[in-house]
Amino acid sequence: MEIQAPLRSKVSSIQLVSLVLSRHWKKFGNALCNQQLISDLQDLETNGLEISKPVKTVRKVGLMYIMGDNLGAHTISELSQSFSSGLICRWCKASYTEVCKDACAYRDCRDDLWTREDYDRLASEAVATGDEIDGVKGHCAFNKLRSFHCIGQLPPC
Numbered sequence: 001m002e003i004q005a006p007l008r009s010k011v012s013s014i015q016l017v018s019l020v021l022s023r024h025w026k027k028f029g030n031a032l033c034n035q036q037l038i039s040d041l042q043d044l045e046t047n048g049l050e051i052s053k054p055v056k057t058v059r060k061v062g063l064m065y066i067m068g069d070n071l072g073a074h075t076i077s078e079l080s081q082s083f084s085s086g087l088i089c090r091w092c093k094a095s096y097t098e099v100c101k102d103a104c105a106y107r108d109c110r111d112d113l114w115t116r117e118d119y120d121r122l123a124s125e126a127v128a129t130g131d132e133i134d135g136v137k138g139h140c141a142f143n144k145l146r147s148f149h150c151i152g153q154l155p156p157c
């Protein structure tokens, strides 16, 4: 991580890279709506970005994190967008029932964390069957990147 810590959360350091109308998102899905962005990010991962000052150099770039609210994060990660049941976190396996009905409170995420392998297996199963499996509807389009996986690189619960 070469972004200086004080600059990481500054609004002036955050750049808008894509705008998609929600009706287009619903019609075409994550993969098509983000195709150009993902392609550009793959190019930056592979070929890097040429920086001219203070010394001419090429830096390879990766996607560290995608920020968003719960609905946006679940949409990006192809998880269920219904929060009235099922799992509600991209990091741990906290469920709607235990958090919202049984009033369980956690200081951080539960100890029962998602793994990339869990997610990938369920996503493949969901694609193969055409059904949502344990809240997973398919593969996150951004997981094509070497630097990113939706498990652990989206906001927690």
Ligand SMILES: [Zn+2]
Residues within 6 Å of the ligand: 089, 090, 091, 092, 093, 094, 108, 109, 110, 156, 157
């Ligand atoms: Zn969590």
